[in-house]
Amino acid sequence: MKYLSHPVKVITIVPRLPRMIDGVGDYSLCLAQELKQKHHIETLFIVCDPDWNDHDAVAPFSVEVLAQSSDEELFKLLCRLEDQASVVLFQLSGYGYHKWSIYSWIVKALIRWKQRSGDRVKLVTMFHELYKEMGLKPWRHRFWFGPMQKHLVKQLSQISDVCVTNCNAYAKTLRAFSRGKHSNIPILPVFSNIPVPTALPNLSDRQRRLVVFGLQGTRARVYNQSSSVINEFCIRFGIQEIIDIGKPTGLDLQSRLILPVTEVGHQSQEEVSKILQNAMVGWTFYDANLLSKSGIFAAYCAHGVVPVVTSPTQPDDNSELTPHQEYLLVNSSDQIIDSLPDQRLQTISDRCRHWYHSHTLFQQAQVFSQILQNDSTSRRIAIAK
Numbered sequence: 275m276k277y278l279s280h281p282v283k284v285i286t287i288v289p290r291l292p293r294m295i296d297g298v299g300d301y302s303l304c305l306a307q308e309l310k311q312k313h314h315i316e317t318l319f320i321v322c323d324p325d326w327n328d329h330d331a332v333a334p335f336s337v338e339v340l341a342q343s344s345d346e347e348l349f350k351l352l353c354r355l356e357d358q359a360s361v362v363l364f365q366l367s368g369y370g371y372h373k374w375s376i377y378s379w380i381v382k383a384l385i386r387w388k389q390r391s392g393d394r395v396k397l398v399t400m401f402h403e404l405y406k407e408m409g410l411k412p413w414r415h416r417f418w419f420g421p422m423q424k425h426l427v428k429q430l431s432q433i434s435d436v437c438v439t440n441c442n443a444y445a446k447t448l449r450a451f452s453r454g455k456h457s458n459i460p461i462l463p464v465f466s467n468i469p470v471p472t473a474l475p476n477l478s479d480r481q482r483r484l485v486v487f488g489l490q491g492t493r494a495r496v497y498n499q500s501s502s503v504i505n506e507f508c509i510r511f512g513i514q515e516i517i518d519i520g521k522p523t524g525l526d527l528q529s530r531l532i533l534p535v536t537e538v539g540h541q542s543q544e545e546v547s548k549i550l551q552n553a554m555v556g557w558t559f560y561d562a563n564l565l566s567k568s569g570i571f572a573a574y575c576a577h578g579v580v581p582v583v584t585s586p587t588q589p590d591d592n593s594e595l596t597p598h599q600e601y602l603l604v605n606s607s608d609q610i611i612d613s614l615p616d617q618r619l620q621t622i623s624d625r626c627r628h629w630y631h632s633h634t635l636f637q638q639a640q641v642f643s644q645i646l647q648n649d650s651t652s653r654r655i656a657i658a659k
Contacts (some may be wrong), residue, residue: 283316283359284309284646287380289370290536292325293331297569298367298402300467303332305607308639316644318359320351322371322380343371356387356395359504361448361646366430367402371421375405388433398645401427402464403566405442408529427451440464440567442592457565463566463594465635466576474578476556479621482506482512484533485553485579487519487546488570493649494523495559500584501530502605504557508533511619515544517549517577550577554619562589562603575600575630600626612630630637 291299306317318414319337329337330468338355352362368375387410388397424602429438431452435643436458439445445459455632496504507513511533518527518537527535541549550556562585567569567575574581581601589597597603600622 277408282314282361282483282647284361284363285318285320285355285359286324286363286365287320287348288365289367290321291319291328291337291658293328294326296370297467298365298370299567301402301464302365303335304311304635305639306335306648308635309643309646312636317645318355320355322348333570338511340607341381345383347385348380352383352387352389353632356391359395360648361396361398362387362436363642363646364397364399364430365402366399368405368423369403369428373425376419376426378426381426381433385429385433388509396435396648398436398438399430399441400462401430401437401444401448402509403639404447410440412629416444416480431456436460438462438642438645441564442566442594444567445561448594452459460641461566463633464569464572464639464642465633465638466572466630467569468573468576470545470576471551474551477578477580477616477623480552480554482514483506483517483553484513484515484555484557484582485517485519485555485574486557487573490521490523492524492559492570493518493520496557496584497523497525497527498529499559499594500557500604503606505532507520507555507604511555513555513631517553518575519546519549529578546573547577550574550579553577553579553581555580557584559584561585561587562597563587563593563594563615565601572630575626576634578627580619580622595629598622598628 286302288299288302290296291303309315309317317335319335322343324340324342326375333339340351348480366481368377371377371380384397404427407419420504428451431448432455437448437452437456439448440463444462445461448459449456479605486496513533514532515533516533518535519541521540522537550573556579558570560568560571560580560583562583571581583601583603584605585603595601
């Protein structure tokens with residue numbers, strides 16, 4: 275890697291940071307640590323949640339916390355800090371900044387700041403998510419807020435100097451929104467926030483164990499949508515135990531599932547890794563076209579756990595991943611393959627690990643280093659399938 279003659283510093287805007295639970299915050303801190311250690315790029319964080327106050331958890335990084343979530347506060351802070359950095363990196367996950375993902379105050383501040391700063395400081399936006407489709411149910415918030423979310427994404431794509439995202443579907447949308455400004459958008463599927471050991475046992479050396487890991491709401495959807503399918507899957511594949519990892523769902527899991535369920539609650543990253551290393555299968559409820567943005571899916575793949583996905587949509591041809599090659603798609607008992615030998619499961623385990631290793635934290639930091647150091651080749655980089 276070729277470094278600039280002067281240190282690079284980036285201002286990274288995040289919803290919040292550890293020890294608060296926030297996937298984008300975890301992602302941003304991991305990336306900042308890798309950029310500092312491997313590429314000599316320093317990060318100064320702007321945290322938008324006024325309630326965050328855990329500087330010790332992110333030492334030695336400097337953190338500025340907004341006193342209130344307002345465009346005026348953010349604009350003034352950016353103006354004060356802009357001489358300290360050559361890049362502002364906005365980590366966008368709309369619901370992290372506003373209950374209904376209406377983060378117009380941030381976009382307003384960024385537009386005003388860009389008009390003031392011009393080309394002196396580059397704006398890079400990492401689109402972790404875009405917007406919810408409007409839908410047809412007026413009693414659901416997406417019916418009212420979907421168009422507003424879409425407008426904010428359009429504005430951001432047009433004012434950003436570089437757009438980065440985590441899946442093909444989002445990149446296609448951003449190219450259209452940016453009116454030709456961003457023809458090549460780096461695609462970086464999320465890396466696992468759970469540490470991955472260098473050596474992993476084959477499935478034949480693991481317990482016949484199924485894991486359900488993730489946020490409380492995601493795991494509740496797994497059980498509400500898929501309990502009967504999970505039961506059928508466990509019978510056909512000889513699964514002997516189910517491990518539930520995370521904040522309790524509040525559901526009576528034992529009454530829904532035929533196998534013993536061990537609810538281990540919230541665990542450290544190291545403990546989660548140990549559990550995954552000794553599991554065969556990991557289940558999640560997620561859109562099959564957006565799996566590359568799921569940190570839970572990334573953790574399963576990184577640990578060689580066979581991902582089983584219940585999806586509200588069918589995968590299309592643009593998806594980075596192929597069902598029954600890098601994961602199993604199981605939306606009903608009819609989709610469970612009767613005669614899938616353990617060797618085939620091992621092949622899927624190997625394939626999903628291979629896919630994951632094309633975009634690890636190490637590799638993503640290399641791409642971001644090029645972007646942040648204004649390397650023109652960064653615009654031609656796309657890490658996907």
